[in-house]
Amino acid sequence: MNEAASENPAPQGALPGERALVVRNLHKRFASGLEALRDINLDVGYGEIFALLGPNGAGKTTLISIICGLVNPGPGRILANGYDVVRQFRQARASIGLVPQELATDAFVSVWSTVSFSRGLFGKPKNPAYVEKVLRDLSLWDKRDNELRTLSGGMKRRVMIAKALVHEPDILFLDEPTAGVDVELRREMWALVRQLRDQGVTIILTTHYIEEAEDMADRIGVINHGELVLVEETRTLMDKLGRRELRLHLHQPLNAVPAALERFPLTLEGNGHELVYTYDTQQADGDIPELLRRLDEQGIEFRDLHSSQSSLEEIFVNLVKKRT
Amino acid sequence: MNFYAIGAIYRAEMARTGRTLLQSVASPVISTALYFVVFGAVIGQRMESIAGVDYGAFIIPGLAMMTLLTQSLTNAAFGIYMPRFLGTIYEVLAAPVSSLEIVIGYVGAAATKTVILGLLIMITARFFVDYQIDHPFWMMGFLILTAVAFSLFGFIIGIWAEGFEQLQLIPLLIVMPLAFLGGSFYSIKMLPEFWQTVTLFNPVVYLISGFRWSFYSTADVPVGLSLAMTAGFLVLCLLVVSWIFRSGYRLKS
Ligand SMILES: Nc1ncnc2c1ncn2[C@@H]1O[C@H](COP(=O)(O)OP(=O)(O)OP(=O)(O)O)[C@@H](O)[C@H]1O
Ligand SMILES: [Mg+2]
Numbered sequence: 001m002n003e004a005a006s007e008n009p010a011p012q013g014a015l016p017g018e019r020a021l022v023v024r025n026l027h028k029r030f031a032s033g034l035e036a037l038r039d040i041n042l043d044v045g046y047g048e049i050f051a052l053l054g055p056n057g058a059g060k061t062t063l064i065s066i067i068c069g070l071v072n073p074g075p076g077r078i079l080a081n082g083y084d085v086v087r088q089f090r091q092a093r094a095s096i097g098l099v100p101q102e103l104a105t106d107a108f109v110s111v112w113s114t115v116s117f118s119r120g121l122f123g124k125p126k127n128p129a130y131v132e133k134v135l136r137d138l139s140l141w142d143k144r145d146n147e148l149r150t151l152s153g154g155m156k157r158r159v160m161i162a163k164a165l166v167h168e169p170d171i172l173f174l175d176e177p178t179a180g181v182d183v184e185l186r187r188e189m190w191a192l193v194r195q196l197r198d199q200g201v202t203i204i205l206t207t208h209y210i211e212e213a214e215d216m217a218d219r220i221g222v223i224n225h226g227e228l229v230l231v232e233e234t235r236t237l238m239d240k241l242g243r244r245e246l247r248l249h250l251h252q253p254l255n256a257v258p259a260a261l262e263r264f265p266l267t268l269e270g271n272g273h274e275l276v277y278t279y280d281t282q283q284a285d286g287d288i289p290e291l292l293r294r295l296d297e298q299g300i301e302f303r304d305l306h307s308s309q310s311s312l313e314e315i316f317v318n319l320v321k322k323r324t
Numbered sequence: 325m326n327f328y329a330i331g332a333i334y335r336a337e338m339a340r341t342g343r344t345l346l347q348s349v350a351s352p353v354i355s356t357a358l359y360f361v362v363f364g365a366v367i368g369q370r371m372e373s374i375a376g377v378d379y380g381a382f383i384i385p386g387l388a389m390m391t392l393l394t395q396s397l398t399n400a401a402f403g404i405y406m407p408r409f410l411g412t413i414y415e416v417l418a419a420p421v422s423s424l425e426i427v428i429g430y431v432g433a434a435a436t437k438t439v440i441l442g443l444l445i446m447i448t449a450r451f452f453v454d455y456q457i458d459h460p461f462w463m464m465g466f467l468i469l470t471a472v473a474f475s476l477f478g479f480i481i482g483i484w485a486e487g488f489e490q491l492q493l494i495p496l497l498i499v500m501p502l503a504f505l506g507g508s509f510y511s512i513k514m515l516p517e518f519w520q521t522v523t524l525f526n527p528v529v530y531l532i533s534g535f536r537w538s539f540y541s542t543a544d545v546p547v548g549l550s551l552a553m554t555a556g557f558l559v560l561c562l563l564v565v566s567w568i569f570r571s572g573y574r575l576k577s
Contacts, residue, residue, distance in 0.1 A: 030577055068418040072576045090326070093420040104411030108343055113336070120332025121419040163415065 018082045020046045020171050020202035021067070026076030028062055028226075036062040037074065038226045044204060044219075046170075049197055051217035051234075052206045053316060059226040060206040061101055064173050068098045081170055094123055097169035099160050101176045101206075107149040111140055114148060115162045122167035134166050137192065154185045161192070172196060174205040178212065190216055210316055214238070222319055229319060239280075246277040246288065248295075249304040258298050264291055275302070329421040333429025334436075337403055341437050348399065349441060356391045357448045360384065363509070364453040374511050375542040381455040385536040386508030388445045392438050392467075393474050393503055393528065397495040400434035400478025405485055408574075417576065423569030431475045438471035455539065462547075463538035469554045470531055476561035483574050502528040512544045527553060 021044040028037040036059045044050045052060050065071040067078055067085060078085045083092035106114060116131055135141045138158045143151065148159065157177070164172060174193070178186045193203055193216060207213055213220050214234060221231040230237075253272035264287070267276045277291060295302070341348050360380075368380030375382075407413040416426060449455065457463050478495075485491045506528030512520055523529055524545070534550025537543035543550070568575070 070414055070417050070576065072572050090420040090422075093418060096418070098414070098418050100411075100414050102411055104414060106410065106412055109336075109339075113339070117332050117336050118415060120328045120335075121415060121421065123326045123328050123420055125328060 018046075019043050019079070020048070020081060021204065022077075022079040023063075023067070024077040026063075026066070026073065026078060028059075028066060028071070028074040036226050037066070040076070040223075040226075040228050042221060042228060042231065044202060046202055047197060047200055048218045049193065049203045049205070049216055051213035051220050052204065052223060053208075053210065053213055053220060054206075054223035058223045060223055061175055062226075063223070064098070064175050064204070064206070065100075068096055068173060069093060070100075090123075094167070095170040097164035097167065097172045099157075099164045099172070099174045099177060101179070103153060103156050103160065105148045105156050105159060108147055110145050110147055111135070111151070111159055111162075112144040114159065115166050118163040119166045124167045130168075131166060134162050137165075137195075138162050139188070154181050157181060158185075161189075165196075169201065171202045171204065174203065176206050176208065178207060178209060186212075222316060224319070244279055244307065244309050246279075246291075247306040247308075248275040248277070248302040249273065249306075250275055251301045251303055254300070258300070260298055261291070261294055264294075275300075326419075326421050326425050329419060330425050330429045330432070333416070333426065334433045337430060337433030338436065340403070341399075341433075348395075348437065349444065352391050352395050352441060353444050353448055356387055356445050357452070359387050360449050360452045363387075364449070368453070374514070375540070377540045377542065378454070380453040382511075382536075382540070383509055384446070384449050384453060384455050385539050386503075386506075386532045388442060388449070389470070389528075389532050389535050390500070390503035390508050391445060392442050392470060393499050393531070394495045395441055396434055396438035396471050396474040397478040397481065397499060398491070399437055400431060400475040401482035401485065401491050401495075403430050403434055404479050404482035405491055408483070413575070423566065426569075427476070427479065427565055431472065431479050434475035434478060435468070435471040438475060439467055442467050442471070457539050458541045459538040463535070466531070466535045466538055466550075466554065469551075469558065470535070473554060473558035473561060476558065476565060480561060480564050480568065483568055486574075499528070502526050503532070507532050507544055527557060530554065 021042065023040050023042040026037055026040040027035070029035050040063060052063070054060050062071060066073045067080060069085065069089060073086065080092040081095035083089075083095070085092040109117075112131070112135070115135065116126070116128075119127065119131065132141065135144055138161060140155070140158055140162055143155065148156065151159065157180075161174075161177070177189055177193075181189065190212070193205070197203055205217075217234050219231060219233050220237055222229050250273055254268055254275070255272060257266045257268060257275075265278055267278070268274070269276055277288075279287065363383055364380035368378065368383070371379035373379055373382070404413075407416065481491065481494050485493075505523065506526050507523070512523045512529060512533075515523060530545055530550045530553035533544040534547050534554065537547045537550070567573070
């Protein structure tokens with residue numbers, strides 16, 4: 001049981017301990033013979049923000065499309081909001097909102113009509129007040145009577161988000177919501193995601209912007225070649241796999257690490273001009289003063305020092321490289 | 325039943341017609357009216373009457389049927405092809421709707437348009453040619469049945485088509501000729517015996533004959549057979565549509 005899941009209450013009607021999303025042993029092979037998903041197992045708790053990371057063609061969109069009903073599932077089982085997405089597709093889909101990766105909108109329909117259409121399609125009675133609220137939240141209210149073809153790409157993406165939200169879903173899938181979106185809209189988008197999470201909506205998103213996942217997500221899943229190689233809380237992932245590094249630029253180059261410093265994981269770089277101290281983020285930082293004291297004792301002087309932490313980006317690249 | 329969804333699809337489709345009134349209503353009504361003027365009012369006066377019906381009046385049910393067949397096909401085909409083409413179909417596939425509800429929404433709207441178009445064509449014809457309708461109830465019955473059957477057929481074409489040419493292919497290359505040769509302009513009884521037999525393999529003959537019977541109580545084939553053939557075609561289309569949704573053909577990979 002992860003923390004995020006227990007903190008947020010499930011929507012009314014959900015059984016205790018139930019998950020927003022449960023995927024069990026899911027496989028998918030396309031007609032072309034391509035194995036797009038291999039034995040995917042995933043649990044997402046209510047109220048979580050879950051980020052799916054992976055290189056192009058990893059299978060992120062395929063996974064989302066199968067859950068939402070756009071692609072026929074292979075063997076395996078999926079429960080959304082506690083409902084089997086195949087056998088109880090009505091209840092399952094009614095609780096899901098989807099913003100697909102590709103922009104796809106009608107041309108000659110107004111913003112208001114297309115958003116109202118979505119609400120009806122998902123089996124909800126008319127509710128102009130709610131449609132208005134969604135449009136206002138997405139800064140689309142002024143554009144409500146505009147035909148979709150007159151909107152910019154970013155506006156169209158907002159419309160697609162409005163369409164996904166207007167039937168009041170419990171789970172929202174955002175497939176690369178910030179692709180092709182300017183900085184301001186991206187910031188607004190993330191503010192919206194946080195706001196939705198605060199309202200209790202579970203959010204599953206894919207992104208290529210790793211800092212985003214790092215900032216936003218409670219948990220991160222990394223998918224590569226159709227395999228979910230890792231699922232971890234963002235913090236734990238950073239701690240576990242993130243490494244810190246202290247780089248000392250020495251006055252005098254060294255030929256070897258002095259014996260007195262052997263208990264520290266040190267390496268020499270730059271022809272002996274740089275002394276590099278690498279340590280896990282889990283390790284106490286207390287060792288650094290000790291290291292500096294020892295250096296002083298040995299008469300090793302340095303003119304500069306530089307510390308850095310590996311980003312999720314590097315972690316991700318390492319993970320993906322390892323598997324390829 | 326997700327009635328809100330059926331309503332949403334139906335209204336959206338009807339609104340699409342509303343946006344394209346000129347193309348989807350005015351143009352077929354006008355082009356059919358031209359046939360009435362030329363073949364009915366002008367040439368018709370010099371033609372012998374067929375089975376006791378003035379030639380000008382005789383061709384009205386067949387001509388109307390010809391337009392309705394091609395119009396309901398293209399209408400319904402576009403209705404489902406456009407969302408596939410634009411990618412907006414994703415929303416319908418992800419929605420809590422059954423295939424039956426999707427079909428009722430799309431095909432219902434296309435059939436409604438066809439019925440309205442049919443009535444408009446018949447009203448327009450009245451300005452040029454005198455005709456009567458002996459069995460209005462049956463006339464509506466045939467009209468609705470045909471509209472639904474061919475809208476279903478069009479729906480299938482719209483799912484099968486992989487380009488705009490293919491959308492036009494069947495209406496223009498198959499249905500139009502079949503309608504022309506299916507007794508729109510003549511009674512098949514006027515044909516040599518051999519061709520009469522051949523013509524009976526043309527399904528449109530049964531539609532036109534039945535429809536004409538509801539106007540003038542005269543038919544090329546028994547009206548019961550017409551009804552059975554139309555209903556049979558509708559059932560066949562239903563079976564194909566249900567297979568499409570079960571297999572996800574052209575909709576899901
Ligand atoms: N309809 C399809 N038929 C056959 N293969 C497909 C189909 N859709 C996707 N694929 C293949 O499945 C694999 C996974 O594709 P998917 O779209 O899920 O990747 P992704 O992780 O979303 O990539 P991206 O980051 O580029 O969006 C790819 O190799 C892709 O070519
Ligand atoms: Mg993708």
